[in-house]
Amino acid sequence: xxxxxxxxxxRNAIIGGILASIACGIIGSYIVSKRIVFITGGISxxxxxxxxxxxxxxxxxxxxxxxxxxxxxxxxxxxxxKAKEKEDTIIGVLWAFGMSLGILFISLSKKYAPxxxxxxxxxxxxxxxxxxxLMIFLDLxxxxxxxxxxxxxxxxxxxxxxxxxxxxxxxxFYLFLLFLVSLxxxxxxxxxxxxxxxxxxxxxxxxxxQFFYKLNRIMIFSTFTIIFFITSGLFISYFLNIxxxxxxxxxxxxxxxxxxxxxxLKS
Amino acid sequence: xxxxxxxEIKNVYVRYKDFDVLEDINLNVKENDFLGIxxxxxxxxxTLLKTILGIIKPYKGEIKILGEEPQNARKFIGYVPQYVxxxxxxxxxxxxxxxxxxxxxxxxxxxFTKEDMEIAEMSLKYVEMEKSKDKKIGELSGGERQRVFxxxxxxxxxxxxxxxxxxxxVDSPREKEFYELLKKLKEKLTIILVSHDIGIISAYVDKxxxxxxxxxxxxxxxxxxxxxxxxxxxxVDIIAHGLPHRVLKEHD
Numbered sequence: 001x002x003x004x005x006x007x008x009x010x011r012n013a014i015i016g017g018i019l020a021s022i023a024c025g026i027i028g029s030y031i032v033s034k035r036i037v038f039i040t041g042g043i044s045x046x047x048x049x050x051x052x053x054x055x056x057x058x059x060x061x062x063x064x065x066x067x068x069x070x071x072x073x074x075x076x077x078x079x080x081x082k083a084k085e086k087e088d089t090i091i092g093v094l095w096a097f098g099m100s101l102g103i104l105f106i107s108l109s110k111k112y113a114p115x116x117x118x119x120x121x122x123x124x125x126x127x128x129x130x131x132x133x134l135m136i137f138l139d140l141x142x143x144x145x146x147x148x149x150x151x152x153x154x155x156x157x158x159x160x161x162x163x164x165x166x167x168x169x170x171x172x173f174y175l176f177l178l179f180l181v182s183l184x185x186x187x188x189x190x191x192x193x194x195x196x197x198x199x200x201x202x203x204x205x206x207x208x209x210q211f212f213y214k215l216n217r218i219m220i221f222s223t224f225t226i227i228f229f230i231t232s233g234l235f236i237s238y239f240l241n242i243x244x245x246x247x248x249x250x251x252x253x254x255x256x257x258x259x260x261x262x263x264x265l266k267s
Numbered sequence: 268x269x270x271x272x273x274x275e276i277k278n279v280y281v282r283y284k285d286f287d288v289l290e291d292i293n294l295n296v297k298e299n300d301f302l303g304i305x306x307x308x309x310x311x312x313x314t315l316l317k318t319i320l321g322i323i324k325p326y327k328g329e330i331k332i333l334g335e336e337p338q339n340a341r342k343f344i345g346y347v348p349q350y351v352x353x354x355x356x357x358x359x360x361x362x363x364x365x366x367x368x369x370x371x372x373x374x375x376x377x378x379f380t381k382e383d384m385e386i387a388e389m390s391l392k393y394v395e396m397e398k399s400k401d402k403k404i405g406e407l408s409g410g411e412r413q414r415v416f417x418x419x420x421x422x423x424x425x426x427x428x429x430x431x432x433x434x435x436x437v438d439s440p441r442e443k444e445f446y447e448l449l450k451k452l453k454e455k456l457t458i459i460l461v462s463h464d465i466g467i468i469s470a471y472v473d474k475x476x477x478x479x480x481x482x483x484x485x486x487x488x489x490x491x492x493x494x495x496x497x498x499x500x501x502x503v504d505i506i507a508h509g510l511p512h513r514v515l516k517e518h519d
Contacts, residue, residue: 033358148376155367158359161348165320165341166423167371213358213403 004238009125013244016127017230019135020187023142024200025223027184029215030177032205034157037198039076039178042091044185044197046072046098051119051194052105061119062134065189069182072098077178081171122193122245124234131190138183145180153177154215191230192245200226203252207259229255272331273298273427273457274319279328281314288314292328292482301453303472304461310479312461313349316429319459320344333426342371345420345456347430350412355405361415362400365391368422390421394448409436410445417448428452430460446471 004010031040050068054061072094079090106116118126146153155163156173164170188197204222212218233248240247274296281289289311296302306312317323318330321337332340345368368390369383379387391397394414399407407415413433420428430449437445449471452458460472476484 029358033354035354151366151370151379152375154359154363155370158357158364159348159353159367161322161352162346162367162419163370164322165344165346166367167341167373169372209356209358213405214360214363215358218358 009127010238012127012129012132013124013234014231016132016135017124017191017234018227019132019139020191021223021226021230022139023184023187024226025204025221026142026146026219027180028201028226029205029209029219029222030153030157031181031201032209033215033218034177036178036181037202038088038091039080040181040185040201041198042076042095043069043073043178043182044194045095047182047185047189048102048119048194049098049100049105050102052102052109055111056105056109060130062131062186062189065119066183066186068098069185070179073178073182074175077175081174118193119189120193120195121243122189122191122196122248124191124230124244124248125238127190135187138187142180142183145176149173149176150216157215192248196245196249199249199252200229203249203256204229207256210259210262225255271297273300273333274459275329275331276319277329279318279325279330281311281318281323281325287480289318289325290480294476294482294484295486296457296459298457299453299455301449301458301471301473302460302476303474304459304476304478304482305463306461306478308463310463312463312478313431315478315482316346316431316459316461319429320346342423343426345423345425345428347413347416347420347428347433349431350409350416350436353404357404359404360400361391361396361402361404361407362387364404364415365418365422368419386424387418387422390418391415393421393451394418408438408441410438410441413437413445414448417452421452425456427457427459430458432462433460434462434464 005014031037047065047069050064050066051061052064053068054064057064076087076091076094080087083090115123115126117123152163152168152173155166155168156170156177160170160174163173184201185194185197188200192200204225205218208218208221208225212221229248229252233251234244236242236251237244237247272295274294276292276294279289279292280287281292292315304312304315314323318325319332319337321330321332321339321341330337333343365387366379366383369379369387388397391400394417396411396414396418399411399415404412404415413436417428417430417433433445434442449458449460453473461478474484474487476482
């Protein structure tokens, strides 16, 4: 056990996992309590377009995903503010559009894309030092923003209308929150990939919110839960030689099911 | 415009797509009035409140709240929205809900001050919910929750209080308690309460208006039977038993 921690890629994986957990726990708690899971799914899949374009132009696919994620979060956010009745259609379109665009650009680039699957399902063991630097940067943006605007984010998540009457710029904070969601998705891309991102964002806060009812506590305990899922998933997948992203999500899903049984056992 | 009125609504039309939700609304509310607005569901009651709040803009007509445009006067209005629109599983405590009443543009980048906390505390005490401060909002009964939403509205230290169907989800033994609270509030605030339930309103309010797209209002507590019939679209017969005041006027 100690031996593998001496391996650099394994250390990077652990550090990356912890960095991703911080953003994931905080923003995941908003996603679950504000019920924007579908929006999050749309943004994360749209990111694949950015990955494809990144491939094609030879820039870091994570940067491509970041730009595309920010763009699509703004698009979906505006749609949901201005045309609520069309919101889910627009999300659905953007979801598939991003995926198609990604595939198209990757095939156009005519380069062999061996780590394509790693963007779809994650590959925590390939996290580089550059990735870690990017993750620290994104984490800082998220932490500072939530620290400063905690009460505003809480208010618009619970009651947009009342917040608006009190003079809070609801549209701005809603778009800002979705912007932070897109940063979080990019942070998690290396760990679990585009397709599995949504479960790591939603499962831990869903488990924790059964036991706590203050948002800041849900954030903190979700973060620790995610660290637990990622590290234990990492070890299990390493020793059994199975895909890490899928192992992490299967572990999380298992604990979610157990947590659902918990109230039944109590009564 | 007239100085005596805190709310002045003149020939206001609100249109949704091609349909007039509110038609030619004229309504003047004096300071410390307690106005009840009744009307069927879908009659435009909530729309009227939101127009007063400046959330919905009329396409015709004029509204002045304390002599100002509705958007600028929001800070003077406390709003208790309909309970059904809340997600009761949301992780938020009573205290956090009440503090929302202290939010505003001037609070960006700042923590709530000691004064904010004191005002929130006082509002909670006022509705007698200070013991439930740390409870989750979803744990409360319908009546208790309604009190907390009143406290939240009070925390913004309003001059006008708008209540949208406040009795929905309040179990009947608690109703009276809630009206006692409103009676207390009446002393210091102008109140508009909308409900589809006439029986509840009639016993406590000072003035009644009927609303179903159009408004019928005579600056008094009496409802004309013809108004009610117009509002509900059918002849209405009301048996006003046990009510402390006479609501219906003889009609010729």
